[in-house]
Amino acid sequence: MTVTTYQVEGMTCGHCVSSVTAEVGKVAGVSEVQVDLASGAVTVTSAAPLDRALVEEAVTEAGYELAGKVELLPQAGGSCCGSGGCH
Numbered sequence: 001m002t003v004t005t006y007q008v009e010g011m012t013c014g015h016c017v018s019s020v021t022a023e024v025g026k027v028a029g030v031s032e033v034q035v036d037l038a039s040g041a042v043t044v045t046s047a048a049p050l051d052r053a054l055v056e057e058a059v060t061e062a063g064y065e066l067a068g069k070v071e072l073l074p075q076a077g078g079s080c081c082g083s084g085g086c087h
Contacts, residue, residue, distance in 0.1 A: 001031075004050065005043045007067040008059055011035070016064065023062040027054050040067070 008020060017035045020042060024033045032045035044055065056066040 001045060001047060002049050003043060003045050004055075005041050006055060006059070008035075008040050008042050008064050009067045010064040011037055011040060013037070016062075019062040020059060020064060023058040024055060027058050 011017060011020060014037070017037050020035050021033045024030060024042060024044060027044075027046075027050060029046045029048060029050060030044055031047065034043040035041070036043075042059070044050065052066075059066045
């Protein structure tokens with residue numbers, strides 16, 4: 001499992017969060033989408049690394065702009081560090 005956090009610009013309300021969540025959630029392989037309105041961070045969980053262009057297309061379809069990829073965390077054993085528990 002892979003968790004990638006992207007920076008999205010232009011979101012200002014709950015409707016924005018819903019739109020981005022719905023569109024990114026349609027990308028093949030995505031199992032979870034979490035959006036932090038305050039920071040603009042969109043965290044995407046997928047079975048394998050995603051093609052950035054597909055995520056960017058989904059964000060654009062929702063009406064927003066993908067600013068950059070913040071962080072990529074490979075997941076093993078259901079946790080961020082693979083040890084079964086996070087710090």
